Amino acid sequence: MNLIAKLAPTERPKKTFNHADREQGKYNFADPTEVSVQFRFWLRPDAPKELSRSFLLPPDKDTVSDGTALEMAMELKAIYDGYFFTTNKPKIAALVAYLEEMEIQDQRDLEKYNLQLAYFTAAEQLEKARKITLNTLNAFKLEMPFLDVVRIHLTEYPEDDKAELDIIGLADQVREGVSFINVDIATLGFHDDELVLNERGNLVLKKAGEQ
Structure with a gap:
């Protein structure tokens, strides 16, 4: 067995750290024709249950760059802070605070994930x-x-x-x-x-x- 096969995990590694993605679709039940961008934050299993994990933006307001969960949450917070009023302000602030606390651990787990994924893909x-x-x-x-x-x-x-x-x-x-x-x-x-x-x-x- 070669070195790569020895180091590679037997199954594709899973993201166990905080991460985020986005998807454009129709999420407004009151207006099924309205298109929005949904930001989904996939948090660790032990993350506080009260944290919001989903946020919506109109497509023309979406200036958020792809990045880590913290980077995307901070850019999302900057957009909401520009609103005169939105119930998302305290929610995104709480999420950013949590992600800042977990930043070092998330970075370590991300590096471990990338290494395992590289070995798995090569094998x-x-x-x-x-x-x-x-x-x-x-x-x-x-x-x-x-x-x-x-x-x-x-x-x-x-x-x-x-x-x-x-x-x-x-x-x-x-x-x-x-x-x-x-x-x-x-x-x-x-x-x-x-x-x-x-x-x-x-x-x-x-x-x-x-x-």
Whole structure:
């Protein structure tokens, strides 16, 4: 088992820290045609129950940038503070105060989440590359019987989110990388001919000059 597989969690990590998102939709039951922007704050399970977790703004008032829950709440508070009167003023003030108290812990948990997600994603992509590698072995034998494949090695580059397949033949050494990550059609050069990875994931031989 490689290092990434050892470090990667078995399941996609979940956000256990305070975070927020927004969604535009129709949330006014009195006027079902009215469009608003809803800001949803997903708080920790132990957060005070009395804290408001949802706020609405007209689309033309939405100047809030994407960011942490605290950053979005502070920008939302600045907008509400500009209103002459709104019941959301004390609610957003209480939410900002709570998020300020949790800022350091949220930052630590966010960094931990990002690291776990990076390992999980890298391990997931490498596993997909391995499966594609296994599926193409028969294509090598069928399309290129003259190529005696003695070793197939998957080289991992997690920092670049790439995986390359190195093929070493007895008569000639071929080291042209085939990236299976985020590539639909990949090619591997062999002298003047090309091995083409088709849409079904099979390697086929294309003669030089063929379209």
